[in-house]
Amino acid sequence: MSLPSFESIYRAHAKTVARWAMRLLGPGQDFEDVVHDVFLVVRRRLPEFRSEAEITTWLYEITVRVASDARRRARWWSWITGRGQSPSRARHQVGVLPSAEATTDPQALLEARERTWVLYQLLDQLSEPYRTTFILFELEGLSGEQIARITRTRTSTVWVRLSRARRKFTECMRDWEARRKP
Amino acid sequence: MKRTLIEPILRWRDRHLGGHEVEDRAADLIRGSLDPDDPSPTALTRIEDRLLSRRASRSRAPLRLRLAIIALLLLVGATSVEAARRLGWLDRVLPAWSPTPTPPPPVRPVAKPRRTAHPLPAMVDLPAPVTEPAPPVESPAVASEPSPRPARITRRAPPEQPEAQASAPSDEIRALDLALRQLRRQRDPAAALASLDLYLDRYPRGVLSREARFARVDALLSLKRVDQALQALDALPLDNHHRSTELQVIRGELRARADCARAGQDFGAVLARPSDNGLVERALYGRGACRIKLGDTAGAAEDLRRYLELFPRGAHAAWARAWLEERGRAGGG
Numbered sequence: 001m002s003l004p005s006f007e008s009i010y011r012a013h014a015k016t017v018a019r020w021a022m023r024l025l026g027p028g029q030d031f032e033d034v035v036h037d038v039f040l041v042v043r044r045r046l047p048e049f050r051s052e053a054e055i056t057t058w059l060y061e062i063t064v065r066v067a068s069d070a071r072r073r074a075r076w077w078s079w080i081t082g083r084g085q086s087p088s089r090a091r092h093q094v095g096v097l098p099s100a101e102a103t104t105d106p107q108a109l110l111e112a113r114e115r116t117w118v119l120y121q122l123l124d125q126l127s128e129p130y131r132t133t134f135i136l137f138e139l140e141g142l143s144g145e146q147i148a149r150i151t152r153t154r155t156s157t158v159w160v161r162l163s164r165a166r167r168k169f170t171e172c173m174r175d176w177e178a179r180r181k182p
Numbered sequence: 183m184k185r186t187l188i189e190p191i192l193r194w195r196d197r198h199l200g201g202h203e204v205e206d207r208a209a210d211l212i213r214g215s216l217d218p219d220d221p222s223p224t225a226l227t228r229i230e231d232r233l234l235s236r237r238a239s240r241s242r243a244p245l246r247l248r249l250a251i252i253a254l255l256l257l258v259g260a261t262s263v264e265a266a267r268r269l270g271w272l273d274r275v276l277p278a279w280s281p282t283p284t285p286p287p288p289v290r291p292v293a294k295p296r297r298t299a300h301p302l303p304a305m306v307d308l309p310a311p312v313t314e315p316a317p318p319v320e321s322p323a324v325a326s327e328p329s330p331r332p333a334r335i336t337r338r339a340p341p342e343q344p345e346a347q348a349s350a351p352s353d354e355i356r357a358l359d360l361a362l363r364q365l366r367r368q369r370d371p372a373a374a375l376a377s378l379d380l381y382l383d384r385y386p387r388g389v390l391s392r393e394a395r396f397a398r399v400d401a402l403l404s405l406k407r408v409d410q411a412l413q414a415l416d417a418l419p420l421d422n423h424h425r426s427t428e429l430q431v432i433r434g435e436l437r438a439r440a441d442c443a444r445a446g447q448d449f450g451a452v453l454a455r456p457s458d459n460g461l462v463e464r465a466l467y468g469r470g471a472c473r474i475k476l477g478d479t480a481g482a483a484e485d486l487r488r489y490l491e492l493f494p495r496g497a498h499a500a501w502a503r504a505w506l507e508e509r510g511r512a513g514g515g
């Protein structure tokens with residue numbers, strides 16, 4: 001079976017990879033660098049790729065790793081400079097785009113954006129493996145087996161990570177609610 | 183038997199609306215948040231242009247620069263350590279440094295307590311379905327009155343110190359080991375209970391006291407002293423232990439005899455996290471039966487349908503099918 005060309009893979013999957021990147025990074029984060037880096041890896045590793053049937057899993061695996069690296073670099077950068085993001089990233093600040101239903105009600109859109117920000121603030125307090133597992137299971141709706149293939153672990157490890165992620169998330173949520181009380 | 187883990191039953195976003203636990207509030211947060219939308223065509227074109235022109239990502243410094251920075255940091259670090267050593271600072275900062283550390287005293291290994299095959303506590307007293315017939319599965323009869331307690335071991339007067347002494351680990355291990363052998367190998371729960379009570383009197387805050395308290399619950403259940411077992415479980419923190427989920431299911435089953443609302447909370451907590459197949463089965467059935475008793479027939483139907491999906495040949499499958507059929511005939515949907 002002949003391998004798909006790089007251009008055909010980009011045209012077919014760039015949007016999907018961008019959505020995954022946005023999901024993994026969170027609102028207000030620059031996804032373009034991540035998508036670019038994902039396809040750099042795809043181009044470099046395409047000769048090793050064997051099965052077209054599993055291309056989405058392969059792309060997802062690369063996206064998860066690249067997004068995780070990007071988040072690590074952003075944390076390192078903010079620690080060095082004391083600022084939130086590198087100046088080069090600020091140029092492409094994008095928020096999460098609203099769905100069609102939300103645009104009809106600005107108040108609902110505002111509330112949904114606020115909830116999204118809070119959700120990712122809480123997620124950012126989890127360690128990276130737990131955060132990734134939580135996002136893939138709870139937000140993306142992937143199964144345990146799919147997550148195990150993407151993260152190159154065993155299914156039992158996925159469940160352990162999910163259990164710990166949920167526990168930590170609920171602790172962070174309680175703290176956040178306690179701080180919000182007047 | 184090889185344990186298999188099944189996929190968690192519920193994603194948080196699939197939890198019932200209107201709950202008040204923190205997991206329910208987390209589910210509301212997830213449900214109310216936005217999904218990422220498609221990127222703009224302009225952004226995709228920008229990315230494609232960068233890929234085609236083979237420009238490197240702006241975020242990454244050249245490899246040589248990164249290697250140079252790492253080498254510089256290592257050099258600075260090594261120089262600092264050498265300077266500190268020459269000035270004698272290291273000795274002042276690390277006075278306990280010893281090239282030959284004293285090895286810790288050997289600790290005798292403890293026989294790992296195996297999971298007990300103690301008899302199940304009383305299952306939920308199943309209510310009749312909407313119309314007759316009565317459910318086919320009957321709850322096993324359990325003594326409602328506690329069995330007479332075994333004779334207490336007479337002890338000498340306690341030592342003069344009012345507080346528990348810091349116990350030597352080997353003594354604790356021996357004491358607990360004896361109790362667990364009586365419970366698990368010799369199948370003598372009465373003797374085990376006496377030994378465990380003695381252990382907890384001597385080492386109320388011992389390093390193994392939590393294991394002892396869990397084993398005490400097993401002993402009480404084996405003796406059919408379910409009220410005391412429930413009291414003991416209510417007093418125990420059931421988190422961060424490999425038996426937490428199992429004990430929470432047991433507590434739910436014991437609570438279900440008189441307090442289905444609290445029992446339902448226990449079952450719900452178990453179902454909200456990854457659990458062993460057997461425990462999921464018990465929790466699903468238990469919550470379904472509790473919901474029937476509380477009048478939430480819709481919720482019960484959902485649980486029992488899920489039960490049949492996952493455990494079509496489970497211990498309560500026949501009863502669940504019968505109940506659902508009766509409900510359907512009675513117009514419950």
